[in-house]
Each structure stands twice: as C-alpha cells, then as structure tokens.
Amino acid sequence: xxxxxxxxxxxxxxxxxxxxxxxxxxxxxxxxxxxxxxxxxxxxxxxxxxxxxxxxxxxxxxxxxxxxxxxxxxxxxxxxxxxxxxxxxxxxxxxxxxxxxxxxxxxxxxxxxxxxxxxxxxxxxxxxxxxxxxxxxxxxxxxxxxxxxxxxxxxxxxxxxxxxxxxxxxxxxxxxxxxxxxxxxxxxxxxxxxxxxxxxxxxxxxxxxxxxxxxxxxxxxxxxxxxxxxxxxxxxxxxxxxxxxxxxxxxxxxxxxxxxxxxxxxxxxxxxxxxxxxxxxxxxxxxxxxxxxxxxxxxxxxxxxxxxxxxxxxxxxxxxxxxxxxxxxxxxxx
Amino acid sequence: xxxxxxxxxxxxxxxxxxxxxxxxxxxxxxxxxxxxxxxxxxxxxxxxxxxxxxxxxxxxxxxxxxxxxxxxxxxxxxxxxxxxxxxxxxxxxxxxxxxxxxxxxxxxxxxxxxxxxxxxxxxxxxxxxxxxxxx
Numbered sequence: 001x002x003x004x005x006x007x008x009x010x011x012x013x014x015x016x017x018x019x020x021x022x023x024x025x026x027x028x029x030x031x032x033x034x035x036x037x038x039x040x041x042x043x044x045x046x047x048x049x050x051x052x053x054x055x056x057x058x059x060x061x062x063x064x065x066x067x068x069x070x071x072x073x074x075x076x077x078x079x080x081x082x083x084x085x086x087x088x089x090x091x092x093x094x095x096x097x098x099x100x101x102x103x104x105x106x107x108x109x110x111x112x113x114x115x116x117x118x119x120x121x122x123x124x125x126x127x128x129x130x131x132x133x134x135x136x137x138x139x140x141x142x143x144x145x146x147x148x149x150x151x152x153x154x155x156x157x158x159x160x161x162x163x164x165x166x167x168x169x170x171x172x173x174x175x176x177x178x179x180x181x182x183x184x185x186x187x188x189x190x191x192x193x194x195x196x197x198x199x200x201x202x203x204x205x206x207x208x209x210x211x212x213x214x215x216x217x218x219x220x221x222x223x224x225x226x227x228x229x230x231x232x233x234x235x236x237x238x239x240x241x242x243x244x245x246x247x248x249x250x251x252x253x254x255x256x257x258x259x260x261x262x263x264x265x266x267x268x269x270x271x272x273x274x275x276x277x278x279x280x281x282x283x284x285x286x287x288x289x290x291x292x293x294x295x296x297x298x299x300x301x302x303x304x305x306x307x308x309x310x311x312x313x314x315x316x317x318x319x320x321x322x323x324x325x326x327x328x329x330x331x332x333x334x
Numbered sequence: 335x336x337x338x339x340x341x342x343x344x345x346x347x348x349x350x351x352x353x354x355x356x357x358x359x360x361x362x363x364x365x366x367x368x369x370x371x372x373x374x375x376x377x378x379x380x381x382x383x384x385x386x387x388x389x390x391x392x393x394x395x396x397x398x399x400x401x402x403x404x405x406x407x408x409x410x411x412x413x414x415x416x417x418x419x420x421x422x423x424x425x426x427x428x429x430x431x432x433x434x435x436x437x438x439x440x441x442x443x444x445x446x447x448x449x450x451x452x453x454x455x456x457x458x459x460x461x462x463x464x465x466x467x468x469x
Contacts, residue, residue, distance in 0.1 A: 296348075
C-alpha cells in the first residue's frame, strides 16, 4: 500500500524561519533550534517538533542559530548586532560561564571579518581573521574544530584555526546561499543559484554537483549519505539520491520560499524552515513508525481527520461495555 | 496536506499520533520539571522542583501574591499619566488605558514623544525598561 508523506508543522514563529540546526543525539534525544525574523529563536524536541522553550532577549531579527553537540548551549546571531550564547536547558542568556574547558564561538558578518570569542573569557577581545572581500554569509568549524570554513559572495575559504591563516580558497560563480559541514567523510555541502555542490572539506575540491529546478536556498546531506534534501524559491522540497543524482521525491506544502533544510542526526527526518513562518518535519522513510508518525496496519486502526491531519485514534475494540464516541467502522474522509 | 509531485494524490497519508505541541503562550518554556532540566541545570538557577513540599507551597503563595499585586497596579494605572523609560534612551509619557492579557502591549492615549503627540498608541512591553506613575 503506497503511503503519502504527512509533514508535521511546528507553529509558534510569527515571521520567516531563516535558519535551523540540530544537536547531536543526547541521552534526552536530539534537539532543534530555529532562527526567526521575529527575534525569538525556539528550541524544540528534534523527533517530535514539540516546543521546549523560546530564547528571549534579542532585539532584532535572528539570522543564525546553532546548538552545541549535547544541546546544553545555544548560540544565536541577530540584526541587533549581537551574538548571544544561551543555556539551552534553562533558556537563560549566559553572561559568564562556570566551566573548566573553554568553548569558542565563531561569528562572521557584513564587516567581512571572522571573530572567534573565547566563552570562558567573554570580556576579552575576540581573535579577528580578515581576508574576505565581501560580507561573510556563513562560517563553520570543521576538522574537529581545527579548521574554519567561511563563505562570502564570491569565495569559499578554508582557514587554519591555530595560525589564523587561509589554507585554501575557491571561487564560486554565484553568491553562496548555504553551507553544511558533514564531519564523517569531510564533505562540505554548498548551494548557490540552482546548484547543490559537494566539496571536500579538506581540499575544497568539488566532488559532484546537481542542478535543481529552481533557486536553492539550502541543502542537507543524509548522515548515511544515501540522500540529500534541498529547498528554495519555488516553495518545494526535493529529495535526491546522492549517488545517482536522481530526484526521488518532491513536496509542496510550504506557502513561501524555503530558507533552510537540515537532516536530523539520526537521518530519520528532515526539517524545513520557510518564509511562511513555519517549521515542518518530514519523514525520510514515508510510512515508518517514528516520533509522532505511526505505521498503520490496515483494518486494525482508526483514523480521524483533524484540521486535515490524519490522527490515529485509540479505540478499545475488545470492550463491549464502553460507550463508543466514534462509529465502529473505520472512517477515512478524503 | 503536502502531496508528492511525482505521484499526485496517490497513497494513504501516514497517520500521526498527534501534532507537535506549540508554545504554551504563558511562559518562555524550559520546564524546570523536565528530566533534562533536573539533571543538567545548576541548583542555583532552578527555584522550583528542588525543594520540599512546604518550600514550594510558600514560594507559590509568594508568587500568587506578587502577581495579584502587579495586576492590581495595572488597574490602578488606568487614566493616570505614566512616564516610560524605553530602550535607546527614549522617555515618553502617556495616559494608560489598558494592557493585553499577556502583558505584551500597553494601550495608551496622548502619547507624548519627541516627534509629537499620538492620540492613540500601542507600546510594546518588551521595549519598556521601566515606568512610573503617581497615584
């Protein structure tokens, strides 16, 4: 029986969702942070999309958000010219850190400079790395935090973190819209124009590239490297076979351009953030039981539709004395 | 609901147990009673969930009393001139009319600003640092 994807919409944001990041898998599951132009980034449980909390404090649109690996800290960057680090457990804005090991925050912005802040000494001046000739769009740690990858309008650069010098640079034909670093396999996923390109994160050499039907704003590679997903200006989400480049699935659903897509750390779902102000969760394997999705065995389950979503009802068929609110035959409304 | 373009309208939609929970609208979240919070948060931050029943009850009663006092202060403000200290070194004054239920916006009239007087205005509470008034 063919199954149709039921995306899960996570509401709460009131303006476009422009960035997303997942944490690694922690003892409490994995987490998802979303950056929104309403200035209020949100933390959600990664596999269900359930809201956990909102980081309050920014006074402008939040353009970037990320989590550390165990989701104990969040970092956000906003149009109020500040980057903030948060305790992702309590939701508090962190002013000082009470930890032995130092942690670093990397920022890059319109002033073409990369800055590295030592969070154990937040009052100290950050290390500054110059070299970009146009505003920095994206900056990431790579190679176990020994290197930095950054992109501006025309180039993607690789830096050595210790010497703070540029190791390699490549030119890009169009402005880079997104960058994702995949540690296992050292792959860099870059999008520009309608192109989704895969480069070696160590040499910056291109491995392969695909063209999408419309301008792509973000792409993400599945942890097992079987698939990639991409979304952009035509409001649609595309899933490709990474090895062959074949388009496997595509979905309408968002009401505005898609700004960001990310696979979860276990690869079971991917999240998309859109201009329409929503975050949606999509199953990698449609029909599999995972998170809030439940595999339905024909004839044994009831479904009812609420706001167009097929909700599984739990009916006790065995009890003859129970007052049944629903009819005893399954109703599936088209 | 979304439909795959490659096979329009085909197949039975995957069922879900429920929809993701959204913000509860009453707080910023980060439930102090969640297992993760209990395990990872330093004792000094969480004020609830770590004490005994009597402490929690006393704290809750204190919160109730403070909340009620604050709500009554909003009622008392109606019709008075309030002086607001805002961000960016802005100070304005206005007659207070009402607050919305979440205390996110204040409805004011005759708002005196450096640019002139606004007959009716909404002040975003997140822009306000402090306000004073005399009874």
